[in-house]
Amino acid sequence: MELLKLNETPVRTSRNFNINNIKLENISIPQEINNFNNMQVYGDESKVIIDNQNTKLNLTYGLGDFFTNQVSNNAxxxxxxxxxxxxxxxxxxxxxxxxxxxxxxxxxxxxxEEQAKGTVILKYVTEKNIQAFHNGVIRLLAKKNSKVNIIVANLMNESSNNFMSIENKVEDESKVNYTIVDFGGKNSITNYFSDLEGELSDNKLSTIYLGKDNQLFDLNYIGELRGKKSNIDIEVQGALKDNAKKHFKGTIDFKKGCKKATGNENEACMLLSDTAKSLALPMLLCSEEDVEGNHSSSAGKVGEKELFYIMSRGFELKEAMKLMVRAKFNKILDNIKNEDLKNEILDSIDKILD
Amino acid sequence: MAKTKLEEINRNIYDIKNKDEYDFKIKKGLTKEIIEEISKQKNDPDWMREFRLKALDVYNKLELPTWGPDISELNMDEIATYVRPKTGLSNSWEDVPEDIKSTFDKLGIPEAEKKSLAGVGAQYDSEVVYHSMKEDLIKQGVVYTDMETAVREYPDLVRDHFMKCVPVNDHKFVALHGAVWSGGSFVYVPKGVKVDIPLQSYFRLNSPESGQFEHTLIIVDEGASLHFIEGCSAPKYNKVNLHAGCVELYVKDNAYLRYSTIENWSKNMLNLNTKKAIVGKNAQVDWVTGSFGSKISMLYPMSILNGEGAKTEYTGISFAGKGQNLDNGFKVVHNAENTSSLVNAKSISKNGGKCTYRSLVRINEKAKNSKSSVSCESLMLDDISISDTIPVNDIRTDEVEFSHEAKIGKISDKTIFYLMSRGLSEEDAKAMIVRGFAYPISKELPVEYAVEMNNLINLELDGAIG
Structure with missing residues (x-):
């Protein structure tokens, strides 16, 4: 298998920093795509239309031509x-x-639709001992005054591969809350692009990721602010154990004309082993004067004082670690009102940290 | 609130042009014959001539960067890489030719030497024309001389360190520098010697369609300390000039070096400079940088913290106006335990200028218990300018404390309103806020240079508030 180069950042920096894209070797890409039948819809099924016609996709970013074309031609x-x-x-x-x-x-x-409200949950799970392949595109159009919650839960096993491209178009006064739970995949590669074209449009993106063994997460999140008084908040909390590795590329791009727009980005990585690795590129790009942009990024191990405190209350080290990770993730998990899903995610956290 | 009017400013003293007179000017372009001619003109030893030719090979093999500002207008066939002024090296100010002396006089160099410096070097085009140092430092064994003299008189020291910290294959313009370097300063501070007042080198490029490629090599031996100041300027011509200098700093165990730069190249200059420091056990290097000039700048000083307990601080400001694209920042690599880095970067964009803060913090596996804190702030003075922040944070072990934060925005209307309610005009209020924004950098400079930096900010703001 040739080397795959994907998930390019919107602006390049020095090649020596190894973050402009991700290069993957020996990824097994299925050549023949069979039907996928193990899908279950819950809730209002009448709003879910299943269609087998291929559609040519024109993504602004996406993971790269190969992955976009695969979804265009072979979904x-x-x-x-x-x-x-x-x-x-x-x-x-x-x-x-x-x-x-x-x-x-x-x-x-x-x-x-205009003034509509709703929640969509997309959950991806794998049976044990299989090597699954997922390449997906999720496109959202949030029309005027709509309010949408989307939860994407990647609970696949760590021998599978997960590739995902997400694009949002957010119109005037609409609000999009996106929550991504990214736990599965030997390689989990995500491209997220939000076009905040509408005045007072708003996007909150909250992600938790948790990696072990040799898992690799490559998150490339891009928010373009075009509308006046538009806003994006990106919150990413993660933890890595063993030899797991994370690349976070977060871009908030204030385009000319987005007067009084705001953008905030916070990325924090807990390193649970001395061989886990965190690479981050939190970018702020600005072509407009009257805006406010902030980003912060941090990495380090779990606080020893906090661990000591929890352990002095009778918890073992592993349990204390789990509590600390859960505590960091809780704010984002609170976005998930579906208790079954929330419990499934909490179980996954426990299993990964065992 | 009404928009501030932003005009291009008169850079007065910095734009003084002398007649393009020289003793020797190499023909434009970059070929093996040209490199051999430069080497001959400079009486290089054989090893240096071979080094130059090898660097040319590397230059020809490397590609232009695929990131950062567009430098496609640079045509090396239109650049003369070596211009020897009509004077030799002098230790007496009186012996420097009148027109060159007059330029440096207006830039305040001899005045600064009298008042606040332990030594001064002045480079005009490709050669150093004046060098002096206080007697007591000479007695303590401090060496401060031009690079050519150092190659001749301290061959072993130079050969052991020259382009070892910044190898020629680092990037294309380092390779170019290796091939055509000329001038620059060599400083050696012996073990335990504390140089209390700063040394300064001032680089002036007068000749049009030419390049300046000075090499600065500083070795601060164990337990010694030094403050070195570098100033740069040039008059403006219509065609591009190129500056591709190289600064190599060796800060040995327990030593301290502060390297301050006031960069005010003319706005037709491509400033593609490379600066790097290797820092030993419990040693510290601090960078203080004010970047005002150049059409395009790509400058990222780098500290490599190799010794346990090594430290570095970077304090920098960039001020980009009309037609300027200043892509500056800092790189640090933590290679040993208990190392620390502190970064405070600021930028101001106005009148269509573009500032980019680009950086790398890498904490390697061995750098247990290391700490790094990065803060960058960008100020936009109008809606036709651009400001980008592109930092890379590469953390490869868990026993670290790392944090990075950045802010971008305009001058707060509330703050302006507050100051105006105290009797200031809008223009004065804005100017005061900008000076306050730059204060963390200016306070790190010796008072005379802080004044120079404030004057540069005033010059820029005089234009801004028309």
């Missing part, structure tokens, strides 16, 4: 979800990878 799940004023229940779609269904190429389009 084995093409789904449109409509959030309208009549929607009264959250929609959940679970994708379960097993021996018969271990390759998923999904093309998901979500349209939130």
């Amino acid at each position: 084995n799940k093409k789904i449109k979800i409509v959030i309208d004023k009549k929607l009264n229940k959250e929609i959940e779609i679970d994708f379960k990878f097993d021996k018969e269904n271990n390759d998923l190429i999904d093309n998901i389009e979500i349209v939130a």
